[in-house]
Amino acid sequence: MTSEITLFVNPTAGRGRGAHAAQPAASALRAAGFSVRTVLGENAEDALRRAREAVEDGTGALVTVGGDGMVNLALQAVAGTRTPLGVVAVGTGNDFARALGLPIRDPVRAGELAARALKGAHIRDIDLGRTDGRWFATVLASGFDSRVNDRGNRMRWPSGRFKYDLAMLAELASFKPIPYKIALDDGEIREIEATLVAVGNASSYGGGMRICAGADLTDGLFDVTVVGDCSRTTLIKVFPKVYRGTHLGHPVVTTHRVASITLAADGITGYADGERLGPLPLTAECVRGAVRVLAPVPAPGRKAANPGLR
Numbered sequence: 001m002t003s004e005i006t007l008f009v010n011p012t013a014g015r016g017r018g019a020h021a022a023q024p025a026a027s028a029l030r031a032a033g034f035s036v037r038t039v040l041g042e043n044a045e046d047a048l049r050r051a052r053e054a055v056e057d058g059t060g061a062l063v064t065v066g067g068d069g070m071v072n073l074a075l076q077a078v079a080g081t082r083t084p085l086g087v088v089a090v091g092t093g094n095d096f097a098r099a100l101g102l103p104i105r106d107p108v109r110a111g112e113l114a115a116r117a118l119k120g121a122h123i124r125d126i127d128l129g130r131t132d133g134r135w136f137a138t139v140l141a142s143g144f145d146s147r148v149n150d151r152g153n154r155m156r157w158p159s160g161r162f163k164y165d166l167a168m169l170a171e172l173a174s175f176k177p178i179p180y181k182i183a184l185d186d187g188e189i190r191e192i193e194a195t196l197v198a199v200g201n202a203s204s205y206g207g208g209m210r211i212c213a214g215a216d217l218t219d220g221l222f223d224v225t226v227v228g229d230c231s232r233t234t235l236i237k238v239f240p241k242v243y244r245g246t247h248l249g250h251p252v253v254t255t256h257r258v259a260s261i262t263l264a265a266d267g268i269t270g271y272a273d274g275e276r277l278g279p280l281p282l283t284a285e286c287v288r289g290a291v292r293v294l295a296p297v298p299a300p301g302r303k304a305a306n307p308g309l310r
Contacts, residue, residue: 006054007038008047008074010066010091011023021090021107022065028111030120034060044073045068047203051077059083059268061294063114067091068138072273075128075135084123086114088295092207095138099202100126105196119237124297126217128290129201129272131282135291136272139205139212140284143196144235146269147171149276156287172236177229181264181281184224184256193229195252199261200225201246201282205274213245214255220288224256235286257266260285269304 007029009022026036039054041047051062055077062078063086064070071087078085086128088110089097103109117123129136141149152167177193184190198205200212200223215223227238230252241247248255263270264281 003034004059004106005034005036005061005063005086005114006051006058006059007036007088008051008054008062008064008066008070008077009038009040010064010070021088021105025065025088025107025111025114028108029063029115030096032112032115034115034118048073048076055081055083058309061086061114061118063088063111063294065090068096068273069275071096071137072135073274075137075291077305079128079135079287084118084292084294086110086117088114093205095202095204095207096273098204098208099138100293102295113267113296114294115187117296122171122294122296123292124218124240124295125289126293127201127286127288129199129284130223130287131270131277131284132289134277135287136201136275136284137291138200138202138273140199140270140277140282141196141205141211142263142265142270142280142282143180143194144171144175145196145198145206145211146271149271149274150269153276156258172232175232175235178265178268181262182226183262184258185260189262192226195227195230195235196225197227197263198225199263201286209242210245211242211247213248214253218289220263220286221257222284222286223258224258224261226254226256228252228254235248258286280282 039050061084064074065088087097088107094104148167148171152164182190199210200215203215204210212223212225236249262283268280270282
């Protein structure tokens with residue numbers, strides 16, 4: 001394996017944390033004996049082109065510095081290749097790093113772990129989701145949560161997470177169930193009324209909301225969480241449980257494990273890894289072992305079983 005590592009940096013991630021994190025992460029890698037090249041790009045399209053060129057040129061690893069959006073962009077370059085992906089998580093959500101058990105907002109330790117993984121060949125193969133040729137790592141969101149994203153993205157004020165809190169309040173005020181058509185594993189189309197449908201390759205989105213709490217990155221399956229037709233009051237009661245994953249036991253919530261899913265609903269946008277995919281309908285498939293990652297292997301028994309799945 002080549003000793004050159006490519007840092008794939010989003011300088012604006014986490015309100016500027018990406019720019020500040022790149023240097024200490026690079027220093028940690030250099031101290032371990034690696035040479036480091038940095039890729040920025042003038043925009044997302046240019047950055048992805050540069051990342052793909054680095055992969056084609058045989059870089060030893062592509063290490064993202066930023067948040068889940070930057071991870072999502074990097075996946076488009078490394079998925080299906082032998083180039084491993086490292087993560088220096090300094091964004092707002094960092095759900096992919098959480099799923100892998102990696103440090104959050106600690107670029108020195110993240111760089112050191114990536115170097116140790118490369119030297120010790122501690123490289124894991126994990127699953128990814130794919131929809132319309134685009135890869136994603138964590139959760140495909142649709143419904144109430146994606147409407148909050150839509151509204152938040154349109155708002156120019158305030159900035160940061162508070163913007164999405166306000167967007168959520170506004171969506172709650174106009175809340176009503178959404179008619180979905182869903183097909184699980186190419187089965188028959190089901191027509192349901194639901195608040196949201198989340199398709200999880202990993203367990204969380206939105207900075208630790210464990211919407212698909214039982215998801216496993218290596219089982220070749222999505223965990224699908226359906227929050228059904230419920231009142232505004234019920235939604236407000238269920239929502240706080242998402243941070244602990246205990247919402248899965250609520251009567252309004254149903255779950256499924258599938259290798260593929262098709263979602264259709266008028267006027268609903270799909271988001272994956274927090275990035276806009278486009279309007280439904282969308283079909284997603286779980287691709288086993290689609291990417292190699294620089295991350296520790298979980299200790300036996302570390303992942304708790306989820307009794308809410310059925």
